[in-house]
Amino acid sequence: xxxxxxxxxxxxxxxxxxxxxxxxxxxxxxxxxxxxxxxxxxxxxxxxxxxxxxxxxxxxxxxxxxxxxxxxxxxxxxxxxxxxxxxxxxxxxxxxxxxxxxxxxxxxxxxxxxxxxxxxxxxxxxxxxxxxxxxxxxxxxxxxxxxxxxxxxxxxxxxxxxxxxxxxxxxxxxxxxxxxxxxxxxxxxxxxxxxxxxxxxxxxxxxxxxxxxxxxxxxxxxxxxxxxxxxxxxxxxxxxxxxxxxxxxxxxxxxxxxxxxxxxxxxxxxxxxxxxxxxxxxxxxxxxxxxxxxxxxxxxxxxxxxxxxxxxxxxxxxxxxxxxxxxxxxxxxxxxxxxxxxxxxxxxxxxxxxxxxxxxxxxxxxxxxxxx
Numbered sequence: 555x556x557x558x559x560x561x562x563x564x565x566x567x568x569x570x571x572x573x574x575x576x577x578x579x580x581x582x583x584x585x586x587x588x589x590x591x592x593x594x595x596x597x598x599x600x601x602x603x604x605x606x607x608x609x610x611x612x613x614x615x616x617x618x619x620x621x622x623x624x625x626x627x628x629x630x631x632x633x634x635x636x637x638x639x640x641x642x643x644x645x646x647x648x649x650x651x652x653x654x655x656x657x658x659x660x661x662x663x664x665x666x667x668x669x670x671x672x673x674x675x676x677x678x679x680x681x682x683x684x685x686x687x688x689x690x691x692x693x694x695x696x697x698x699x700x701x702x703x704x705x706x707x708x709x710x711x712x713x714x715x716x717x718x719x720x721x722x723x724x725x726x727x728x729x730x731x732x733x734x735x736x737x738x739x740x741x742x743x744x745x746x747x748x749x750x751x752x753x754x755x756x757x758x759x760x761x762x763x764x765x766x767x768x769x770x771x772x773x774x775x776x777x778x779x780x781x782x783x784x785x786x787x788x789x790x791x792x793x794x795x796x797x798x799x800x801x802x803x804x805x806x807x808x809x810x811x812x813x814x815x816x817x818x819x820x821x822x823x824x825x826x827x828x829x830x831x832x833x834x835x836x837x838x839x840x841x842x843x844x845x846x847x848x849x850x851x852x853x854x855x856x857x858x859x860x861x862x863x864x865x866x867x868x869x870x871x872x873x874x875x876x877x878x879x880x881x882x883x884x885x886x887x888x889x890x891x892x893x894x895x896x897x898x899x900x901x902x903x904x905x906x907x908x909x910x911x912x913x914x915x916x917x918x919x920x921x922x923x924x925x926x
Contacts, residue, residue, distance in 0.1 A: 566655075597889060702891075718850065754805070
């Protein structure tokens with residue numbers, strides 16, 4: 555595939571805190587820096603297979619030996635290599651300029667955070683420069699390291715209309731995008747971008763599915779749709795979630811609100827527990843966003859019809875749709891964002907915003923490179 559001097563093919567890879575799958579996306583980047591544009595070409599999703607158990611154990615803070623962690627890191631990188639080869643086509647039909655990898659968040663309590671990944675293994679396997687540890691520079695400069703996607707959201711979704719991009723992942727986070735400005739006002743518009751973590755989301759819903767429904771996740775929110783909301787339980791969870799949304803910090807280890815599940819499991823049927831959690835999560839998101847015209851949903855939770863329906867009811871004045879309406883499938887929004895952030899790292903442009911992560915100004919150049 556031939557590309558012009560001003561155009562690059564980039565691969566972004568993402569595994570979220572839900573530890574459900576590995577997503578890889580191929581994007582076409584036109585231009586450079588904050589003026590670039592991103593076009594989604596295609597994506598693949600690979601099951602984590604045997605690696606999942608080790609990643610979950612590490613994220614759950616269970617004891618592991620150094621050898622076990624080292625082997626897990628290598629196998630995780632090899633899984634990325636297989637996914638990227640699948641994405642690019644047999645025989646290396648497409649050769650990207652770089653691969654950007656988020657890595658697996660196994661601990662996040664700023665200023666300490668770990669997005670585990672072995673970039674050297676992936677760079678060796680693919681023969682392509684790999685950039686990873688995208689949060690590290692922000693954290694080192696006293697930032698929260700998150701949310702990390704607001705500038706990527708700006709590049710992917712900016713239009714003449716103010717827009718909220720809401721990621722319904724392990725934790726819900728949101729980006730508020732101002733209208734796309736004239737060329738003369740571009741810098742001022744970027745300064746008006748807002749981004750923040752909201753509350754626990756799929757962490758909570760998946761825990762309910764595993765422990766009260768006997769499945770890995772509530773597919774399409776079917777169980778929650780058949781359940782009833784318990785108002786007392788909803789109020790208790792809503793209070794905890796709204797407290798998270800107003801905390802003004804990055805959410806991570808210890809914020810999953812699993813104590814609420816422990817308290818109500820057995821007192822409520824599994825489907826009612828799921829319905830109640832969806833209602834509380836939607837209410838917390840709506841409360842944090844406030845009035846907004848356009849809402850773009852992404853992440854695994856965007857397939858949960860109970861959650862999406864509850865959010866639409868909680869925000870009746872907003873036009874709610876998915877990022878697919880803007881050309882980016884919901885399951886690949888974060889992988890696409892990693893590709894964009896990787897291209898920005900290559901352009902030596904900071905990928906985080908001081909007003910979003912709290913990092914000292916000027917924001918640092920991010921990313922660790924392997925095979926560059």
